[in-house]
Amino acid sequence: MTEKQVLLQVENLYKHFPIKKGIIFSKQTGSVHAVDGISFNIYNGETLGLVGESGCGKSTTGRTILQLYRPTSGSVIFDGEDLAKLKGENLRRKRRDLQMIFQDPYASLNPRMTVGQIIGEPMEIHGTYKGAAQSKRVQELLQLVGLNGAFANRYPHEFSGGQRQRIGVARALALEPKLIVCDEPISALDVSIQAQVVNLLEDLQSTLGLTYLFIAHDLSMVRHISDRVAVMYLGIIVELADRNELYSNPRHPYTQALLSAVPFPDPFVEEKRKRIILEGDVPSPVNPPSGCRFRTRCQYAKEICAEEKPAFREIAKDHFVACHFDIS
């Protein structure tokens, strides 16, 4: 990559979901701090991986960027415009450039629509292609994702999980977007099929110049597909770095534990590996720990960790960590 151009800039993004009690006189009794102040950039043409365990807010981040959830505060600047401030027609027009591939290929396709209708719907809504031109475009897209163009008249139930995910990819491509948020696109698929879909995503990126935000919990797959990787824990990004840097030189205790927990498909390596076993479970996002979010499970935690929130600082070029200490 020559000059890196920022495509999307996320600044101080917060998303809190209210918890309400009572039926008639409902009042808010608390909130789930799903995303709690995160900032990062996505550069044109890159893949940014977003990893973390369930409930850490990674999917909420993806959906908040696309304005499927409106942020509690913060800005999402895409192409010079703040999506968080856009409304109605302006937002709808902008959405053309931002698409999503969903996790569950069984639930994300309407079973009563044909594949042609599913892929054609975005074009219908945005008025880009109509009638015969639309059918032709649907066929092109199907071929692009490695399916037979004649499948347009079939229904989703006639396809396997991997094929359905390809249909989901074709739908996301229908409006020629710039950024695609892939929300765990392969975790519902079998291993041999996962590789097919990942290869497809990579091919499309190089031919169409797409930018991906790739959300997943499978750390080895994220390493494979991403240029840079962000690690989330309990609503915040704890570490963000270049792919090779993050995996070879993790600096946040959580990243270190997470990486050491991933099983390796090699008995020779497994024999010698030392694991950092984290105690306990992730605390509740309703009432997150004070100071550093990770301190309750951190082996290095000191007093300062309970008192002060660690800043998200750049410790090496393009390597950001939110930790009070320098652990390496």
Added chain:
Amino acid sequence: MAELLKVEGLETHFQTREGVIHAVNGVSFNLKEGETLGIVGESGCGKSVSMMSMLRLIPSPPGKVVAGKALFEGNDLLTMTDESIRNIRGAKISVVFQDPMTSFNPVLTIGDQVSEPYRVHHQAGKKEALERAVKYLDLVGIPNARERLNDYPHQFSGGMRQRAMIAMGLICEPQILIADEPTTALDVTIQAQIIELVKRLRDELGMAIIWITHDLGIIAGLADRVNVMYGGYIIETAPVKDIYKNPQHPYTIGLLGSLPRMDETGYRRLTSIDGLPPILLEKPAYCPFEPRCHYAKERCRKENPGLMQVEGDGHFTACWVNPKTGKEY
């Protein structure tokens, strides 16, 4: 080591509206005392069904075990009386199921459920059984186990529920623990906790383990021996190191190639296996992997290869072609 379990020619069918699904098509394997056997394969390859058939846990109808033997301590699990197998299930052979969210009864307390196998199999009183439940909940690392006996499953997190499931599986000190994807629903850090726990318990209690999974990573650090399944057959079986270092079946090679590795430097395109797993509406007349195989030859379309010994002790593969040379053996 003495042989504990010997399964021979197990076949299971399911009656469906589309026809008879041949889910398991002749599975044979042995399990020694204290051995950890990994069973790997993708969804629908018959790995869970073969284990559940062995324990007669297949709902019938639609399922039916149509052939085979499963000898445990010399007795056939498939033909013994209902009462005899009830005395084995949960006591000598126990199962930890995949989904910790749905495997517990939500209206009974954790203490009741974890102690139930002991009450049933040892005719123990409630108090004695609960004492024992405390011991095993302690063993699997549930903090304050005694106070938590009266908790209901929803008060436990996913990782804790899976630990409690394991405690329930262990409470009668079984000779064989069958773990059916016990960590699939869990996060990696919790998965690492559970795997370390199972390894420790295995060494302390000396039981044999059958670990069913689709994740080749988990098995690598855990199993002594691995069976790879495809289309209702075991298509390769070998000691764990041989499978990873020297895979012989094209499917195993493909599976390993489709996994990204964290220690890779630079970029490698993943080798995907084209096509889809078969739907087994009839027993395959030829190699079930042939339609997806790069090495396929004329013979592969005519005859179904059985397991044959290849280089290395105890390394068997069901393939006519030597993937190294691309020629038939």
